Amino acid sequence: MFRRLLSIYTRFLRIGAFTIGGGIVMLGVIESEVRATGEFSDDEIADMIVLATAVPGPIATNLSFVAGRAMEGWAGALAAILGTATAPFLVILLLSSIIIDHLTNPWMISFFLGASAGVVAVVWNSLWKMIKSSVLVSDPNTTASMTVALSIGGKEKKESRLRRRCLCRFSLIPVVAFAATAVAMMGWDVHPFLALGLGALISVLGDRLFRKEKAV
């Protein structure tokens, strides 16, 4: 038990210490580390991200709390959040004055520009996994007209095994909700809470409107 908590603490300490670039990057890193433990399915990880994001507060600490709890209950949650917060806290406390003095140093700037390029790759990976598991999904309960079939493999009707793999079906509602949230955030600059509400509203309403009638 104690060893397990210690390993959770060090795991999250590592995440907190080596992740330059702010909260959203830590989401990418935590996501990959949680996935690497092999204990959780894509769906469970998506649920963790939803819970951590849909609640106020820094996503990084929220997500480590949720992930730690899934690993080892409340004690695990506490270990995870302490691990995530330790390094940033100490770095700011001890190094902030030194770093501020060198903010305009070109070596410093190129170091962090390079880091920001790496960060884009890391965040893109978890964003893409989230899109695959939550946006491009097919729901057998929505009507066929709401399902788009994307065929990458040519026009013939006959489906070979390979072609069926290329053929992905997904329902439109989550795609619309996803796009609406992103556009509201970036284009209209609304408060994130409202953007999230808009997306949730679209997916709930769409689900109500287009749900197949149950066979009587």
Place this chain on the structure above:
Amino acid sequence: MTTIFMLMTVFSKVALGAFGGGLATIPFIHHELVVARPWLTEEMFGQTIALAQMTPGPVALNSATFVGYRLGGFWGSWWATVALVGTPVLVIALLLWLISRASEGAQKKIAAFQKALRPAVAGLLLAAFCTLLRPILPSFASFHALISGTVLVALAVGCWYLSRFRPFKTYPQLIILLASLAGLCLKWLIV
């Protein structure tokens, strides 16, 4: 004592209002610490954001530690950080507890709602991703900006390619460190 109490209330408020994560929370933090209270000057706030980008940890956490230290020394920074991290955690704990105690029918509804929320959360993350992407994109403002942006995008694509292989797949921090070192080597091109 009063300083610490004030720090705690303000940073609980920041934590509860900082919604959507990452850079989306910056305008709110700016309002709370610069506009509503004279705790940080515009310049210091800019430095805090730069610090948060350059040190590990989320922006909100870094600004709590930074502001807390300036106003209340070590214990100021400690309690500001505790308030910032602890308040949302209490909210999550309460939610998780309520979910675990809900009846079976209610639990199904909660699960359905969580599922409905997923595409919206993905949209929020896409917006956050775009704010990360923007600074490295090439701009046509000058020849030099074009070159440096192209190099950085190429570096990002290279990192993405590497991220599918073994050590990087499990430890994405290695990618970030590697990219920073590459940035140092490419200093003559990108700065």
